[in-house]
Amino acid sequence: MIFPHPEPQTPRHRILPVFLPFAGCPQRCVFCAQDAQTGQSVEPVADVLRRVDAILEERARHNRPAVEIAFYGGTFSALPEDDQHACLALAARWRERGMVVAVRCSTRPDALPPGKAEALAGLGMNLIELGVQTFDDTALAHAGRGCHGDDALTAARRVRDAGLGLGLQLLPGMPGVTPDIFRADMKVVASLRPDCLRLYPCLVLEGTGLARLWREGRYGPWDVDTTLDVLADALLLAWGQGIRVIRLGLAQDEGLRAALLAGPWHPALGQMAKAEALLRHIASQVAYFTARHGHTPHRLHAPARWRGLLYGQHNRLASRYAALGLTEVVWDDTEDYTLT
Ligand code: SF4
Known part of the structure; x- marks a missing residue:
């Protein structure tokens, strides 16, 4: 997706x-x-x-x-x-x-x-x-x-x-x-x-x-x-x-x-808020994917340009992505995210 x-x-x-x-x-x-x-x-x-x-x-x-x-x-x-x-x-x-x-x-x-x-x-x-x-x-x-x-x-x-x-x-x-x-x-x-x-x-x-x-x-x-x-x-x-x-x-x-x-x-308040918003957005996409496909995605392909934002300061959000079931994140040279 x-x-x-x-x-x-x-x-x-x-x-x-x-x-x-x-x-x-x-x-x-x-x-x-x-x-x-x-x-x-x-x-x-x-x-x-x-x-x-x-x-x-x-x-x-x-x-x-x-x-x-x-x-x-x-x-x-x-x-x-x-x-x-x-x-x-x-x-x-x-x-x-x-x-x-x-x-x-x-x-x-x-x-x-x-x-x-x-x-x-x-x-x-x-x-x-x-x-x-x-x-x-x-x-x-x-x-x-x-x-x-x-x-x-x-x-x-x-x-x-x-x-x-x-x-x-x-x-x-x-x-x-x-x-x-x-x-x-x-x-x-x-x-x-x-x-x-x-x-x-x-x-x-x-x-x-x-x-x-x-x-x-x-x-x-x-x-x-x-x-x-x-x-x-x-x-x-x-x-x-x-x-x-x-x-x-x-x-x-x-x-x-x-x-x-x-x-x-x-x-870093602004970046932290944006990172949290992105996490919530991706969580909603994971929920949509799960409802549609009957199983949880485990891999996220993400645009490399958002690498610094996705996991937040000092990788503080990494465990929450893992908790969503996203155990693998692949950085791509694209503009879009893909869940598989
Ligand atoms: S009108 Fe705006 S700029 Fe002027 S004192 Fe109030 S908040 Fe400050």
């Missing part, structure tokens, strides 16, 4: 992240420490753009491939209009020179009033990532987000209606979000079919409101095992809908490590 790798493949071009920490944000959300998360301090947008110009100039000089510019770290669509225009004008200039292929930004769902997405599209924006965090109103109120689940649904529709690509970001484990609520959030995500999804398990970072709640014993983060369990199921649901999950957990960064107080952080 033959089946493909379950994860949708990502486009090849590189994203050049341009971090504008807290720029345009109407408040500091209880869990958010953009400066620690991005390793970048708050500075005027003009200074950031000067640096981006220099990076692109350098890339052009060395004939490096074109990039997608991503304005992250704040609420882009609520920046002063002049700053939004300056960002998109820079992207347009470099697009004309062939060094930029696309532009995206992240923003809050309640920062896209009617007409805003169209206006951004007209200035060259291609995709908007909405920092949804959760669709659950009780959890949103609990975390003092200042917006509702419906705001995210409305914003998603406006992004699509403007002809833009849609990205969504969720924060599993944020105050008020239980594994069941996160699973419900993922069902909503699946129904919205975004072009990409980021999942950031909630961490307690120094300098945030969450750090205070944690110290007062009023917030407890998820542990790594719970997080991996729900992330694996979330991946399977997303992959099954063709949704690309482009980030799992915060990037490893010195500033983040220094600010991290508690929470499900692991340097």
Whole structure:
């Protein structure tokens, strides 16, 4: 029985992240420490753009491939209009020179009033990532987000209606979000079919409101095992809908490590979650094979390119493949898996 790798493949071009920490944000959300998360301090947008110009100039000089510019770290669509225009004008200039292929930004769902997405599209924006965090109103109120689940649904529709690509970001484990609520959030995500999804398990970072709640014993983060369990199921649901999950957990960064107080952080969290999701996917294929053929398969031919992923870190999943009856794994130079 033959089946493909379950994860949708990502486009090849590189994203050049341009971090504008807290720029345009109407408040500091209880869990958010953009400066620690991005390793970048708050500075005027003009200074950031000067640096981006220099990076692109350098890339052009060395004939490096074109990039997608991503304005992250704040609420882009609520920046002063002049700053939004300056960002998109820079992207347009470099697009004309062939060094930029696309532009995206992240923003809050309640920062896209009617007409805003169209206006951004007209200035060259291609995709908007909405920092949804959760669709659950009780959890949103609990975390003092200042917006509702419906705001995210409305914003998603406006992004699509403007002809833009849609990205969504969720924060599993944020105050008020239980594994069941996160699973419900993922069902909503699946129904919205975004072009990409980021999942950031909630961490307690120094300098945030969450750090205070944690110290007062009023917030407890998820542990790594719970997080991996729900992330694996979330991946399977997303992959099954063709949704690309482009980030799992915060990037490893010195500033983040220094600010991290508690929470499900692991340097290989994303790979571990993907390995667990792949195992669950293959287990379901084994069950299907067994029901169809009346016996368990014992050999798995797997694409050699996924060798590092299949058994997980330090081969920790090898015994679970054996427990499925797969006593032999053969690495092939193919794209598909075969059970025999
Ligand atoms: S979560 Fe988003 S809106 Fe809230 S402070 Fe961070 S960047 Fe701003």
